[in-house]
Amino acid sequence: MVLSNYSHLLPVYRPHAALDDAERIAWIRADRWLETARARGALARLEDLLSxxxxxxxxxxxxxxxxxxxxxxxxxxxxxxxxxxxxxxxxxxxxxxxxxxxxxxxxxxxxxxxxxxxxxxxxxxxxxxxxxxxxxxxxxxxxxxxxxxxxxxxxxxxxxxxxxxxxxxxxxxxxxxxxxxxxxxxxxxxxxxxxxxxxxxxxxxxxxLDRWADNSQLSQLLSSLAGILPLRRPSELGTAAARRRVLDLTQGVTNRVFRLIETVAVEAICNGSECITADSFANDELVLPLVSMTRHMERGLQRRASR
Ligand SMILES: Nc1ncnc2c1ncn2[C@@H]1O[C@H](COP(=O)(O)OP(=O)(O)O)[C@@H](O)[C@H]1O
Ligand SMILES: [Mg+2]
Known part of the structure; x- marks a missing residue:
């Protein structure tokens, strides 16, 4: 393994990138909490009511x-x-x-x-x-x-x-x-x-809780994910193309965004690319993680086919 300091990751997450593939995949699939902008707003409102x-x-x-x-x-x-x-x-x-x-x-x-x-x-x-x-x-x-x-x-x-x-x-x-x-x-x-x-x-x-849209909140979410997922090379989740693909595939639903990014991250480990790029989402073999997303894709394909 090439020694690297994994500077594309947040410092506390760097050691994870050195783990073996199975451990990294398990880490990606584990439950975690990520403080999104809207979630932070909701928590602040709850704190306020509690006091x-x-x-x-x-x-x-x-x-x-x-x-x-x-x-x-x-x-x-x-x-x-x-x-x-x-x-x-x-x-x-x-x-x-x-x-x-x-x-x-x-x-x-x-x-x-x-x-x-x-x-x-x-x-x-x-x-x-x-x-x-x-x-x-x-x-x-x-x-x-x-x-x-x-x-x-x-x-x-x-x-x-x-x-x-x-x-x-x-x-x-x-x-x-x-x-x-x-x-x-x-x-x-x-x-x-x-x-x-x-x-x-x-x-x-x-x-x-609004659905995600193509704005700075989505960029922040994707860059937070890029900073914690234990991939060994820097991902390109900050581009407009990546954001558009994510929104296309998830319709801005939080659960689907997390599942999609996890799926492409696991794929990046399995295929050795070790990073997520806009192309990761174009992969035809990408098994979409949620039935709801697959259905939407099929409808989209049917619409395209019937044109
Ligand atoms: N802030 C968050 N951090 C990490 N994962 C989240 C977050 N919000 C949603 N998720 C993911 O989305 C899934 C669905 O969230 P959930 O709270 O059950 O939605 P709802 O109750 O609105 O239907 C969670 O299981 C989790 O994987
Ligand atoms: Mg619920």
């Missing part, structure tokens, strides 16, 4: 965007930044932030059931809805919860109209009763559903 003084009507936030735009990633990162902590002296666990998933159906008792498991206290689900609600309320207080997050809020749309109304009442109850900011994350459909309740529409501020 909001308690008052009767706490502001609420709807984090919305298409599937794969990184909503759940942002929530997980925020949870890591504010973990639960156990006080040995008092024997009490405090949990500054509780994040729960929407149940598959928007049933009131399932919502409280999910909330209880998010609080680490899955209770007997045979209890009455009223009882579950009371247990949630008292736990949220005793654990000093300062923010409640509900992810995948669009799952409420799986319910009947009546179930959706009842679910919105639960949300309204939580927002009014707990005096903590309520954060909901979901798709644009979730936003439309929330807005059908005038009181909630009044309370919720919306934060949209």
């Amino acid at each position: 909001y003084p308690a008052r009767d009507r706490m502001p609420c936030l709807l984090l919305y965007g298409d599937t794969g735009m990184g909503k759940t990633k942002i929530i997980r990162k925020f949870l890591r930044d504010h973990p639960a902590c156990f006080d040995r002296g008092t024997g009490v666990t405090s949990m500054p932030i509780v994040a729960m998933q929407m149940p598959a159906e928007p049933l009131e008792r399932d919502v409280y059931g999910e909330l209880l498991s998010a609080l680490g206290a899955p209770g007997p689900m045979t209890d009455s809805t009223y009882r579950l609600k009371e247990v949630c309320r008292s736990l949220l207080r005793s654990m000093s919860v300062r923010m409640l997050i509900i992810d995948e809020i669009h799952a409420m749309l799986a319910g009947s109209f009546r179930q959706q109304r009842i679910f919105l009442n639960v949300i309204r109850f939580l927002a009014n009763d707990l005096k903590v900011p309520l954060i909901c994350a979901g798709t644009d459909l979730a936003r439309q559903a929330l807005l059908t309740d005038p009181q909630l529409a009044e309370r919720f501020e919306a934060f949209h």
